[in-house]
Amino acid sequence: MTASLEQLRRCHFAVDLGAARTRVYVRGAGLVVDQPSVAAVNTRSGALIAVGDFAERMRGRTPAHIRVVRPVSGGTVVDIEMAQRMLRGLLGDRLRRALRRKPFLRAAACTPHEADPLARRAAVETLVGLGARRVELVDTLIAAAVGCGLPVQQPEATMIMACGTATTQVAVLSLGSTVSSERIPVGGEAVDHAIVQHLRHQHELMLPSQSVRPLHVALSGIGLTAQGPTSTEIRGRDVVTGLVRSVQVDTAAVREAIETPLTAVVDVIGRVLRECPPDLVADLVDRGIMLVGGSALLPGLDEMVRQATGMPVHIAERPDVCAVQGLGYMLEGRIEPLALGPIVI
Numbered sequence: 001m002t003a004s005l006e007q008l009r010r011c012h013f014a015v016d017l018g019a020a021r022t023r024v025y026v027r028g029a030g031l032v033v034d035q036p037s038v039a040a041v042n043t044r045s046g047a048l049i050a051v052g053d054f055a056e057r058m059r060g061r062t063p064a065h066i067r068v069v070r071p072v073s074g075g076t077v078v079d080i081e082m083a084q085r086m087l088r089g090l091l092g093d094r095l096r097r098a099l100r101r102k103p104f105l106r107a108a109a110c111t112p113h114e115a116d117p118l119a120r121r122a123a124v125e126t127l128v129g130l131g132a133r134r135v136e137l138v139d140t141l142i143a144a145a146v147g148c149g150l151p152v153q154q155p156e157a158t159m160i161m162a163c164g165t166a167t168t169q170v171a172v173l174s175l176g177s178t179v180s181s182e183r184i185p186v187g188g189e190a191v192d193h194a195i196v197q198h199l200r201h202q203h204e205l206m207l208p209s210q211s212v213r214p215l216h217v218a219l220s221g222i223g224l225t226a227q228g229p230t231s232t233e234i235r236g237r238d239v240v241t242g243l244v245r246s247v248q249v250d251t252a253a254v255r256e257a258i259e260t261p262l263t264a265v266v267d268v269i270g271r272v273l274r275e276c277p278p279d280l281v282a283d284l285v286d287r288g289i290m291l292v293g294g295s296a297l298l299p300g301l302d303e304m305v306r307q308a309t310g311m312p313v314h315i316a317e318r319p320d321v322c323a324v325q326g327l328g329y330m331l332e333g334r335i336e337p338l339a340l341g342p343i344v345i
């Protein structure tokens with residue numbers, strides 16, 4: 001990380017291409033884009049119709065000739081061309097022109113921890129297509145740790161858990177890099193899926209595709225936590241009749257339904273801690289775990305981690321934008337590099 005901090009300082013913009021949302025930070029301007037990673041295409045002409053929020057609203061409501069696609073999956077760009085078109089759309093003409101005016105455009109992007117070479121290549125290609133002459137890649141976990149103000153460069157342990165859409169990544173960081181880490185393919189999506197399956201099996205109710213993702217967001221207001229009310233009303237389509245119906249859903253049963261994915265998430269922490277040297281674990285007992293990523297907002301997740309590990313658990317102030325914020329801090333030169341070069345005597 002120290003080696004590339006110099007390079008990062010020279011970047012003009014930073015991109016976090018997430019499975020759910022795309023975020024762009026422009027040096028000097030701040031966070032300029034935070035929209036769903038979605039594009040709507042006309043399959044007859046191949047033209048791009050909409051991107052971001054508007055395209056997301058179209059999902060599940062399109063006629064046959066319009067297709068709503070997600071060019072990023074599990075933190076990896078799976079359709080480079082579409083990702084470029086989506087990014088161009090999200091940036092807009094004015095911003096794109098401003099960036100293009102730079103004589104040697106440099107970009108930064110964050111990639112999932114231990115991303116394979118193909119995934120890294122895809123991230124680079126996407127930004128090169130946008131006009132970047134050089135692309136710096138940063139580990140999402142390090143970017144997020146910087147973004148939420150953890151002292152990553154210090155010789156002390158910090159533990160971070162990034163709860164994303166399709167993956168959860170946990171790592172212990174010290175001296176600007178990862179000491180032990182793990183990534184599992186379980187994230188907010190798996191929790192959504194568990195809730196949808198529960199409603200289908202127990203109440204024979206199908207949710208419209210738009211409410212699948214934000215369902216637990218809707219539930220959070222009235223409480224998925226044990227302190228919340230015991231039931232809540234959900235509206236959906238009856239599996240058999242196809243008619244709209246609303247049911248009273250028992251929140252305790254929903255909590256039980258999402259236990260499997262959440263247990264998998266909590267188990268990772270134990271495995272990462274077991275691999276970690278004892279000195280660092282001792283640091284962590286006081287400092288605790290920092291939760292970042294949109295799914296960190298899942299009500300009750302922090303309490304669950306607290307109970308399972310006995311360690312203090314904190315949720316970052318803006319968990320969803322931590323990674324891009326961290327990239328932004330690096331671009332703006334707000335992070336002091338720790339000189340780890342050889343000592344000259």
Ligand SMILES: Nc1ncnc2c1ncn2[C@@H]1O[C@H](COP(=O)(O)OP(=O)(O)OP(=O)(O)O)[C@@H](O)[C@H]1O
Nearest residue numbers: 018019020021075164165166188293294295297298
């Ligand atoms: N308030 C909330 N409560 C519960 N879950 C939430 C909330 N807000 C967002 N989420 C969930 O967080 C996830 C999105 O998180 P985030 O914005 O970090 O995704 P991303 O960066 O695009 O994904 P990834 O980093 O995995 O590629 C989604 O699964 C969404 O359902």
Ligand SMILES: [Mg+2]
Nearest residue numbers: 016018164323
């Ligand atoms: Mg992310």
